Amino acid sequence: xxxxxxxxxxxxxxxxxxxxxxxxxxxxxxxxxxxxxxxxxxxxxxxxxxxxxxxxxxxxxxxxxxxxxxxxxxxxxxxxxxxxxxxxxxxxxxxxxxxxxxxxxxxxxxxxxxxxxxxxxxxxxxxxxxxxxxxxxxxxxxxxxxxxxxxxxxxxxxxxxxxxxxxxxxxxxxxxxxxxxxxxxxxxxxxxxxxxxxxxxxxxxxxxxxxxxxxxxxxxxxxxxxxxxxxxxxxxxxxxxxxxxxxxxxxxxxxxxxxxxxxxxxxxxxxxxxxxxxxxxxxxxxxxxxxxxxxxxxxxxxxxxxxxxxxxxxxxxxxxxxxxxxxxxxxxxxxxxxxxxxxxxxxxxxxxxxxxxxxxxxxxxxxxxxxxxxxxxxxxxxxxxxxxxxxxxxxxxxxxxxxxxxxxxxxxxxxxxxxxxxxxxxxxxxxxxxxxxxxxxxxxxxxxxxxxxxxxxxxxxxxxxxxxxxxxxxxxxxxxxxxxxxxxxxxx
Numbered sequence: 001x002x003x004x005x006x007x008x009x010x011x012x013x014x015x016x017x018x019x020x021x022x023x024x025x026x027x028x029x030x031x032x033x034x035x036x037x038x039x040x041x042x043x044x045x046x047x048x049x050x051x052x053x054x055x056x057x058x059x060x061x062x063x064x065x066x067x068x069x070x071x072x073x074x075x076x077x078x079x080x081x082x083x084x085x086x087x088x089x090x091x092x093x094x095x096x097x098x099x100x101x102x103x104x105x106x107x108x109x110x111x112x113x114x115x116x117x118x119x120x121x122x123x124x125x126x127x128x129x130x131x132x133x134x135x136x137x138x139x140x141x142x143x144x145x146x147x148x149x150x151x152x153x154x155x156x157x158x159x160x161x162x163x164x165x166x167x168x169x170x171x172x173x174x175x176x177x178x179x180x181x182x183x184x185x186x187x188x189x190x191x192x193x194x195x196x197x198x199x200x201x202x203x204x205x206x207x208x209x210x211x212x213x214x215x216x217x218x219x220x221x222x223x224x225x226x227x228x229x230x231x232x233x234x235x236x237x238x239x240x241x242x243x244x245x246x247x248x249x250x251x252x253x254x255x256x257x258x259x260x261x262x263x264x265x266x267x268x269x270x271x272x273x274x275x276x277x278x279x280x281x282x283x284x285x286x287x288x289x290x291x292x293x294x295x296x297x298x299x300x301x302x303x304x305x306x307x308x309x310x311x312x313x314x315x316x317x318x319x320x321x322x323x324x325x326x327x328x329x330x331x332x333x334x335x336x337x338x339x340x341x342x343x344x345x346x347x348x349x350x351x352x353x354x355x356x357x358x359x360x361x362x363x364x365x366x367x368x369x370x371x372x373x374x375x376x377x378x379x380x381x382x383x384x385x386x387x388x389x390x391x392x393x394x395x396x397x398x399x400x401x402x403x404x405x406x407x408x409x410x411x412x413x414x415x416x417x418x419x420x421x422x423x424x425x426x427x428x429x430x431x432x433x434x435x436x437x438x439x440x441x442x443x444x445x446x447x448x449x450x451x452x453x454x455x456x457x458x459x460x461x462x463x464x465x466x467x468x469x470x471x472x473x474x475x476x477x478x479x480x481x482x483x484x485x486x487x488x489x490x491x492x
Contacts (some may be wrong), residue, residue, distance in 0.1 A: 007289045012233045013161075019283060020162045023292050023356050026279075033160045041279065044301035046172065049150065051202055051297075052172065055194055055356035060145040061174060068152075069119040074127045076250035084219020085123045092194040093304040119471075124183035125222065126245075126271055129175045130253040130330045137177060139258040144187075145177040160411065162278035164237075171275035175266045179257070179442035181246070186269035188244040191272045192225040203278070204295040204463050205229050205285045206415050207239055208487065209439075210463030215450050218271075219398075222246040228462045228487070230415045231284040234436020236489035239281050242272035260374060275378075280492070292357025292393050293380055296400040296408050301337045303329060303396060304358045308346050308365035315340070318364050321389070325362075328393045334400065354379065356480045357401050360396060377486060380406055385471050423487070425477050428488070433459055438465075439487050442482035444475035453477050460487045 005022060006014040020026050025041030028034075037045065053063070062102070069092065074083040100106040122128065131149070136142060146157055150172050167413035174191060178184040182276040192209055199207045207227035217224040221243035229239045247266040250252050250256070256264045286293040296302050303328065318338065326336045337358075339349050346363070353361055364373040372389045380403050387395050406458025422428045443449060443461065452461050453476075464486045475482045 003463045004457045005289060005291065008232065015285060015289070016280075017162065017235060019287060019291060022392055025283075025292075026162050027104070028138075028162070031167075033157055035162050035166050037170075037276070040300060043232050044282070044294070044298055045279060047298045047300065048198075048202075049172075052198055052274070053148075054148075055198060056148050056172075056174070059146075059190065059194065060416065061148045062100065063150065064147050065149055065151070066125055066132065068122055070122050070125075070128045072118045072120055074131050075120045077127060077131075078220050078249055078259060081126060082190070085155070086122050086159070087158045090121040090154045093122065103264065104451075117139065122151075123153055123155045124271075124273075125149065125151070125153075125173055126175065126254075130249045130269070133177055133267070134174075134253050134255045137255055137257050139181055140260060141178055143179050143257060143267070144183065146170055146174075146187075146440055147176065148174045159492075161280075161426060163283070164277050168277050171273050172190030173271060173273040174229070175254070177250075178270075179259070179265075179268070181268050184246075184270050184365055185244050188242045188270045188272065189227055191270070192240070192242040193320050195272075195274060196227050197241065198274075198283075199229065199239055200408060201280075202295065202297045203282055203285070204297075204404055205239070206412040206464050208463060210465040210487070211445075212241070212463060213450055213461045213486070215447055216461060218243045220245060220248050221271075227462050228341050228438075228489075229285065229416060230489070231281070231492070232492075233284070234418060235275070236438065236487075236491040237284070238462070238491065239278060240272075240274040243270060245269040245271060277492075286407050287357065290382070291355035292356035293407065294359060296359045296404050299351075299357065299359050299380060300335065301356075302334050302400060303334065303336045303360045303362060304353045305347075305358055306336050306346055306349050306353075306365065307338075307340055310366070311475045314366050317366070317369055319464065321364065321369065325389075325392060331395060332393070332397055334396065339407060360399060362396075364394075374426075378403055403468050419487075422476060428453075428459075428476050429457060432459055432488075432490065436490070440485045440487055441476035442471075442473040444478050444480040445483065446478075446480075447485075449475060449478050449480075454489065457488075457490075459490050462487045462489050462491060483484075 001292050006018050008015045024038050027039045030037045094109045094113045096110040097107045098110040098311045100108040154168050157165050157167050173316040176187050196207050196209050207229050223244040225242045227240045249269050252349045255267045304320050309315045322338050324393040329336050359379050361377040372387045377384045413461045418433045421440045455456050470483050473482050
């Protein structure tokens with residue numbers, strides 16, 4: 001176990017927090033409920049961002065930026081959306097400070113600087129974006145609009161956890177406008193599949209694609225599609241959502257377009273997003289008691305090379321070899337760090353890189369030079385092997401692919417082992433208590449039943465899986481007829 005790192009078995013929550021802080025990903029800030037994302041953590045987020053951005057643009061989307069502030073009147077235009085986020089809003093009421101007349105060393109809010117209309121700090125941007133789209137859309141020639149925004153949002157959380165739930169967080173939010181219902185629905189489903197592809201191919205995190213129940217649906221949406229992942233403690237995590245908004249926002253903001261016949265119609269819409277909580281998902285899917293375990297595609301450093309030497313001559317000889325190896329690896333697009341710091345012993349360097357989840361470590365000493373081989377360690381298996389120098393570059397390239405695949409397969413096996421079918425509420429509660437994970441159970445489709453199950457067990461319907469075939473049965477709680485199984489779990 002890494003020094004001072006709580007084990008997962010002992011206290012999973014503390015293990016997670018310890019790992020985030022001690023691996024240098026993030027820390028709590030002086031602003032309550034907010035975090036500082038440190039360079040190493042931000043480097044991972046940048047790799048996520050770059051890949052997603054590439055995927056969005058490949059599907060015809062463009063980036064734009066909209067204001068941080070939303071006038072209260074715009075925010076409340078779509079009633080369900082406003083109601084859904086009302087309790088989480090931060091509000092700007094004044095625009096100026098002044099010296100406190102009773103305490104010249106302090107500042108106070110200038111009572112004469114009260115805003116005529118309060119400004120909401122965006123918890124999501126539908127309102128400000130759709131008030132803008134009203135000016136952009138006149139006819140079918142203006143559609144579709146396919147916009148994505150990389151931004152920060154604020155949702156006032158009282159109980160926070162680094163990356164998973166903070167008052168301010170980073171995300172992307174897509175907002176699209178279409179001529180037809182079918183076109184908008186196709187967009188929402190396509191984006192959900194894109195999120196699934198990113199999660200599985202780049203995060204090595206298996207996800208289940210599905211539909212949210214009405215209770216769990218985004219406020220103001222007609223349908224919410226999602227990708228759900230399972231963490232190592234048996235809790236689910238919503239990794240991304242894509243919403244079919246119907247014409248709700250178009251009607252709220254009176255956004256109409258003239259079709260080819262000149263008839264005015266309301267626009268159809270979608271919105272979709274993933275956030276920096278993906279960092280939490282990445283950590284909890286793969287990491288262990290020794291530290292982070294990162295899939296190579298998202299690791300800021302994919303290969304670290306550590307010299308082991310007794311003299312300056314040894315170091316010089318090793319460095320000459322490393323320069324050649326590093327150059328060849330970087331030509332293949334592999335990120336390499338040569339850790340030749342003289343402030344730490346090799347063992348301390350090994351521990352640090354292990355803690356930070358570097359996928360591959362290469363150790364080179366004088367004897368390795370003589371034997372024309374090096375020691376190669378892989379972080380996912382904590383295994384070592386000797387590799388001949390003349391085949392090293394090819395071996396490393398293949399090894400990175402193997403690690404990426406192994407992490408996915410390992411996480412997939414864990415998830416498959418933790419999906420349990422139950423047919424009685426007693427079994428439901430027992431599995432939830434003893435095993436955790438996803439529980440596949442019949443549900444009668446009512447909000448009442450869903451709410452009652454949540455009240456009793458704290459488990460919610462995570463999704464109605466896309467691949468789930470209709471099957472007749474009896475609801476696990478009410479005993480009423482059911483034509484589908486859904487996935488329940490406790491969740492982050």
